[in-house]
Amino acid sequence: MKESSLFEQIGGRPSLEKVHKIFYDKIYDHPLLKAFFVSIEQKVIEDQQTNFMTSNMGGGKIYVGKAPKSAHKHMFITNELFNLRSELLKQSINECGIPYELQKSWMKIDSAFRHSMVKSNLSDCEKRFSTDEIMVAPEPK
Amino acid sequence: MERDTDHRDFSRPKISLAVLMSTEGKLVSGSTVNLSVNGLAIDSDKSISVGSDIGLTIEDSQWQKAGEQRAEVLRCQPLKHNPSRYLVVIKLINPEDSYLMESLALIHGKPTLSE
Numbered sequence: 001m002k003e004s005s006l007f008e009q010i011g012g013r014p015s016l017e018k019v020h021k022i023f024y025d026k027i028y029d030h031p032l033l034k035a036f037f038v039s040i041e042q043k044v045i046e047d048q049q050t051n052f053m054t055s056n057m058g059g060g061k062i063y064v065g066k067a068p069k070s071a072h073k074h075m076f077i078t079n080e081l082f083n084l085r086s087e088l089l090k091q092s093i094n095e096c097g098i099p100y101e102l103q104k105s106w107m108k109i110d111s112a113f114r115h116s117m118v119k120s121n122l123s124d125c126e127k128r129f130s131t132d133e134i135m136v137a138p139e140p141k
Numbered sequence: 142m143e144r145d146t147d148h149r150d151f152s153r154p155k156i157s158l159a160v161l162m163s164t165e166g167k168l169v170s171g172s173t174v175n176l177s178v179n180g181l182a183i184d185s186d187k188s189i190s191v192g193s194d195i196g197l198t199i200e201d202s203q204w205q206k207a208g209e210q211r212a213e214v215l216r217c218q219p220l221k222h223n224p225s226r227y228l229v230v231i232k233l234i235n236p237e238d239s240y241l242m243e244s245l246a247l248i249h250g251k252p253t254l255s256e
Contacts (some may be wrong), residue, residue, distance in 0.1 A: 004251035056244060058250030067238035108150050109245055112178050115235045 007059030010102050016053055020046040023092035032137040033085060036075050056109045069116035073126045075135045077117050086110065151248050153177040158204070162229070163196040164189055171229065173199070177245050178236070180208065180215070187215050192207040242250040 010016070015110060024042050027033045037045065048065050055063040065071065093103045119125060125134045152173040160183055162169045171185030180254070189195065196209045216230040233240070 003252055005251050050187070056245040056249065058246055058248070061242075061246055069238050105249075109205070109249075112151075112241050112245065113238065116238050116241075 005058035007054055007057035010057065010098060013050065013054065019092050020049050023089050024091060026088045032081065032119045032140060034135045036135050046098050064124065068113045072117045074128050074132045076119060076122050076125050079118050081137055082114055082118050093109065110137055127134055150177045154247055159200040161198045161200055162189065164193055174228065176244060177248065178241060180230065180232045183231065184220065185227050185229050188227050189217050189229050191217055195231065204243055207237060207243055210236050210240050
């Protein structure tokens, strides 16, 4: 049997787009996580994430955006917030009917970048541009 | 290409890429035996102390952007088929995004003739 890429096994770009639409619908509606996305249109971030995961799943190196560490350096993302985000991603992948083994592969890729995004202290954040604000999620109610 | 399908988080494609390891002020050359997101096995003509921190650079144009990664030596033992050479197994410490992306694309992509 010919071995295929993870990207192909998952169903190619249409599957990634479907998952990311559901995922960012949840993120943009989440009381804590939506704070990090106030300045970017949802469709833009969906497309970026689809390109990023296409590259990481062996579907071709089409991602030309910033690396995760650099793109998130002005965001105070704690382990708890990253876990919340991971849970929403897992739900979204599951809702799209992706087989369990492939769900695990997807989540492992996502987790590989955890250390690039999570920070222990607010002082670990850096502005990307002089006009940047350091982004912090609101306190849970 | 052979792929290990053990309990590790990611498979380890067998691939030969030239590497440079910096350790205790010296540079040691070698070539990868297999490679993953969190670690590599390297064929080297020099022994490196287990537990030492090293810098690892993959000397391949595709990996140039990845730069130097920090790593810890987990194992170093003579190769069974050639005891004058060593198998050095290293664990990467918080690998850079560019390394992660290159390795993930390799692990999850279709096998190529070079692998």
